[in-house]
Amino acid sequence: xxxxxxxxxxxxxxxxxxxxxxxxxxxxxxxxxxxxxxxxxxxxxxxxxxxxxxxxxxxxxxxxxxxxxxxxxxxxxxxxxxxxxxxxxxxxxxxxxxxxxxxxxxxxxxxxxxxxxxxxxxxxxxxxxxxxxxxxxxxxxxxxxxxxxxxxxxxxxxxxxxxxxxxxxxxxxxxxxxxxxxxxxxxxxxxxxxxxxxxxxxxxxxxxxxxxxxxxxxxxxxxxxxxxxxxxxxxxxxxxxxxxxxxxxxxxxxxxxxxxxxxxxxxxxxxxxxxxxxxxxxxxxxxxxxxxxxxxxxxxxxxxxxxxxxxxxxxxxxxxxxxxxxxxxxxxxxxxxxxxxxxxxxxxxxxxxxxxxxxxxxxxxxxxxxxxxxxxxxxxxxxxxxxxxxxxxxxxxxxxxxxxxxxxxxxxxxxxxxxxxxxxxxxxxxxxxxxxxxxxxxxxxxxxxxxxxxxxxxxxxxxxxxxxxxxxxxxxxxxxxxxxxxxxxxxxxxxxxxxx
Numbered sequence: 001x002x003x004x005x006x007x008x009x010x011x012x013x014x015x016x017x018x019x020x021x022x023x024x025x026x027x028x029x030x031x032x033x034x035x036x037x038x039x040x041x042x043x044x045x046x047x048x049x050x051x052x053x054x055x056x057x058x059x060x061x062x063x064x065x066x067x068x069x070x071x072x073x074x075x076x077x078x079x080x081x082x083x084x085x086x087x088x089x090x091x092x093x094x095x096x097x098x099x100x101x102x103x104x105x106x107x108x109x110x111x112x113x114x115x116x117x118x119x120x121x122x123x124x125x126x127x128x129x130x131x132x133x134x135x136x137x138x139x140x141x142x143x144x145x146x147x148x149x150x151x152x153x154x155x156x157x158x159x160x161x162x163x164x165x166x167x168x169x170x171x172x173x174x175x176x177x178x179x180x181x182x183x184x185x186x187x188x189x190x191x192x193x194x195x196x197x198x199x200x201x202x203x204x205x206x207x208x209x210x211x212x213x214x215x216x217x218x219x220x221x222x223x224x225x226x227x228x229x230x231x232x233x234x235x236x237x238x239x240x241x242x243x244x245x246x247x248x249x250x251x252x253x254x255x256x257x258x259x260x261x262x263x264x265x266x267x268x269x270x271x272x273x274x275x276x277x278x279x280x281x282x283x284x285x286x287x288x289x290x291x292x293x294x295x296x297x298x299x300x301x302x303x304x305x306x307x308x309x310x311x312x313x314x315x316x317x318x319x320x321x322x323x324x325x326x327x328x329x330x331x332x333x334x335x336x337x338x339x340x341x342x343x344x345x346x347x348x349x350x351x352x353x354x355x356x357x358x359x360x361x362x363x364x365x366x367x368x369x370x371x372x373x374x375x376x377x378x379x380x381x382x383x384x385x386x387x388x389x390x391x392x393x394x395x396x397x398x399x400x401x402x403x404x405x406x407x408x409x410x411x412x413x414x415x416x417x418x419x420x421x422x423x424x425x426x427x428x429x430x431x432x433x434x435x436x437x438x439x440x441x442x443x444x445x446x447x448x449x450x451x452x453x454x455x456x457x458x459x460x461x462x463x464x465x466x467x468x469x470x471x472x473x474x475x476x477x478x479x480x481x482x483x484x485x486x487x488x489x490x491x492x493x494x495x496x497x498x499x500x
Contacts, residue, residue, distance in 0.1 A: 051079040051129075051159035058440065058471040059462055065436030069391035069410060070478045074440070074462055074471035077129065077156075083163025087125050091468045096120050097169070098463045101448040101470070104175035104184035107205030109133050112450060114157065115186060116463055116470055117170030124166040124188065126173070129157040129470070130205050136454055156452045156472060164207060167197055172222040176234030180256030187236060187258070192218045196238070198258050213258055215249070217242035225276025227252060227285045229302040237287060238262070239271025246270040248289055248298075254306040265298060265320065267291045275332040277343055280359070288345055290329030295347070295357070297321040297368075323368055327351045335387035335396035338371075338413040346398055348385045352376050354398065356413065374411065376400050388449040390458045390475055397435055399460075401447055408438040408447060408462075438473075442466035 059074025081088050090096045096118035103112045111131035118125040134143045135156050146152045170188035178185045183203040189196050196213040217240030227235045227250060236251040236258065246267040253260025269292035279286040284300030299319040304311045327349035337344050337356055345357040353373040376382035386399040388410070397412045412435045443465040449458035457475040464471065 051077060051132075051155045051157050051161075053155070053472060054078050054469075058464065058467065059473060060439045060441075061436065061460075061473050064438070065391070065410065067478050068393050068412065068435050069397070070476050071390065071436065071438075071460065071473040072476055074438075074460075074473045076467060076469035076471050078469070079129065079157065080160035081127070081163050082160040084165060087120065087163045087165055090120050090125060091118070091127075091163070094468065096125050096468055098445040098465055098468060099124075100170050100173040101446040101461055101463055102173045102175040102186065103448060103450050103461075104201075105131075106175075106184050106201050106203075106207075108183070108203045111136050113205070114448075114450065114461060114470065115173065115175065116468075117166075117173045117188065118468065119169030120165070122165075124169040124190075126164050126166055126170060126186070126188070126199075127468075128162040128164070128205070128207075130161075131452075132156055132158050135452070138454070156474075162206065164199075166199065167210065167212075168193055168195070172219065174222060174224040174236070176224050176236075176257075178234060178236060178251075178256055178258045180233065180254070180259060187222075187224075189219045189222060189238075192220070194218055194240075196236075196258070211258075215240055217245075217247065220246075221248075221271040221274045221289075223274035223276055225285060227276055227287060228300045229284055231306075233257065235276075237274050237276060239267070239274060239289070239291075241270040246291065248274070248287070248296075250287070252303065252305065260305070263303075263318075265296075265318070267296060268294055268322075272329055273332040275334040275345065277334040279334075279343065279345075281342075288332055288334065290332050290347065293325050293328055295323040295325055295329065295345075297323070323357070325349070325355070325370075327353075327355075330383060331385040333385035333387040333398060335398075337395055337398070346385055346387070348376065348382055348400070349373075352382065354385070354400070354411070374413070376409075386447055386449065388458050388460070390449065390460070391435060393435070399447060399449075401444060403445065404443060406440045406442055406444065408440070408444055409434060410436040410438070438462075440464050440471070 053075040057073040058076050061071040062073045098118055100117040102115045106113045107130055111133045113131045114129040116127045132153050132155055134153050137143060166188055168190040171191040172189040174187050175184055178187055178198055179200060183201045185201045186199040187196055194215050198211040199207050200209050202208045219238060220241055221239035223237040224234050238249045240247055246269055247264045248267055248271055249262035249264050251257040251260055251262045271289050271291050273290035275288040276285060286300045287298040289296040301318055303315050329347050330350060331348040333346040334343055337346055347355045349355055354376055355373045356371045357368045358371055359368055382400050383403050384401040387396050388399050389396050391397055393412050397410050400409045412433045445465045446463040448461045450461050452459040453474050455475055459475055460473040462471045
């Protein structure tokens with residue numbers, strides 16, 4: 001028998017329904033609060049005046065890599081600067097020495113921002129160029145609305161750029177969340193200094209403080225990556241030396257890398273270059289260290305840092321391998337070079353050649369093998385390798401940088417060793433291929449691959465020693481076909497009458 005609904009039961013039901021509606025409304029407002037804050041932050045972007053690129057060419061690159069790579073000529077970023085007057089004058093009067101570049105999403109709008117580092121008259125200087133979301137996503141609903149309002153900005157970066165004074169010249173500068181607060185930070189260090197400096201980001205495109213981390217030795221190398229078992233937090237690797245004893249320190253922790261005590265490994269000599277990545281078939285991320293004439297491979301493992309002390313003590317020691325090279329390592333780069341389906345190491349040697357270390361399909365069972373080396377492309381004082389993906393070729397390319405020259409070359413290791421090519425001096429690049437040559441007209445300080453435009457390839461940011469403004473080289477289409485006919489002629493051809 002079904003009981004009748006009495007007025008009392010109806011009132012209780014209405015009361016419960018009302019409480020439920022209030023609870024749902026409150027939770028909805030709470031959930032919407034971050035979205036409203038994000039929209040307000042994005043709306044503030046229209047108050048930034050437009051930055052633009054210079055009309056004059058600062059780096060010659062156009063047409064030098066066709067058909068494999070097509071970069072525009074480099075042009076300086078023209079922008080206003082906001083910050084202490086003495087820092088602005090140091091830049092404008094060329095009293096600041098360009099040193100380094102880094103990138104991360106410091107204002108959390110979904111596009112990368114650019115940081116440039118300089119040695120100033122008193123310590124160091126960093127500039128923050130905020131990336132422009134409309135430049136990469138011009139067809140988003142927000143961009144279309146700003147276009148209708150006449151506030152659309154199509155330049156890669158917004159103006160003004162922000163200036164900050166830092167304690168030391170940033171010879172090393174890396175970006176990531178190093179304090180575990182979910183906002184991107186900067187870590188800087190001067191070469192041969194014994195301090196790291198954490199510059200904390202607040203997620204709003206500005207920095208809120210500096211913390212000093214003292215190290216037991218002078219800094220010789222610095223790298224960032226999610227090492228060992230990946231947890232989504234950037235870890236920090238530092239090469240140090242003291243009284244002839246060299247070590248590599250790995251800062252890693254669930255509450256932020258620089259909140260944790262580092263794990264240290266003894267090295268045969270000081271670290272000159274570091275590379276973080278997957279070097280075997282294990283899921284953990286490994287570390288390669290160039291040290292003198294040796295390459296040290298520290299295999300990643302799960303250190304169980306988020307678990308209790310008992311489980312931490314049960315973690316086995318890291319597996320460390322040592323490979324004798326016969327030459328000193330100047331720089332390391334990790335990427336997909338040649339026809340390898342797994343990552344391999346490119347080593348720039350003191351002999352002026354680029355050597356490749358590869359392993360077979362059974363990575364754990366097969367030893368590292370040194371494949372045929374290629375010349376460093378005619379760059380006389382090649383000092384650094386940068387892995388980049390800016391071409392339609394399979395795998396990654398290598399950018400060879402000489403910090404004492406205006407030259408930079410982009411090389412690609414072909415899939416078949418039967419390929420040959422020559423550089424612009426006519427020298428044989430056996431087993432290597434010159435993809436593009438860049439000429440900056442003045443000495444290069446730093447180069448950074450970065451996503452600036454709408455395609456999936458990496459653009460290039462260049463910092464020259466003769467200018468405080470970063471230069472941008474954007475990837476662009478090698479050939480453009482304009483379709484002027486809707487006819488469906490199934491002949492597999494693009495006739496002149498149908499495409500121009």
